[in-house]
Amino acid sequence: MRVNAEKGVFYCHSCGAAGTAIHLIKLMEGCDFADAERRAESILRERGVDVPSRSRGGYQRPGVSAQPGLRAGGRRYVPPGRR
Template identity: 35%
Template sequence: MAEQAIAEVLMHYGAEYVPEGYKWAPMKCPFHDDRSASASVSTERGAFKCHACEAHGDTFSIVQWKEGCDFVGAVEILTGILGAEHKALSKGNARKPRRRVFDAAGANAGQHSILSIGLRRKFNAGS
């Protein structure tokens, strides 16, 4: 479902053609006046990258960047672009909970603080 979503979002923002496939395929960027293919898209991965204007990301981050909104706002906008299909998108793009590096007792098992492995910060003499 992500491959259809990235293609539809790019078409919504002005792409004339979105090549399909797992490998990165060249295309013209819809976010700037592009005379040659300066962008790449992998529709099966659901990812886009322009090498000229630096626009990049998955379906949600492209909408966030273009519309200037947060993740929740992007989901609402995608509902308008894709219809009810946005619920299927969350399966592939679900945000995983962040792993906690340190708990209340200190470093988690098997992990070391940067001070314990010798990567201490060097301070300037004037500080």
């Protein structure tokens, strides 16, 4: 699986799963999208990243820049088992 931390997206070469960091959390945790957003926020806040309050209607950040909080090294953020 490939993770582009700069764009905040991932792509699985095995099964073709792809999406944003939020989608990855959703898949990993088996939670819904809103819950994944909350988890992402808390992860980022734990790392001291300033997270702007989420807009109500969706997570639309087209030109989202680097998300240092979601980079490697996160103990809670290592994808379980590569397939």
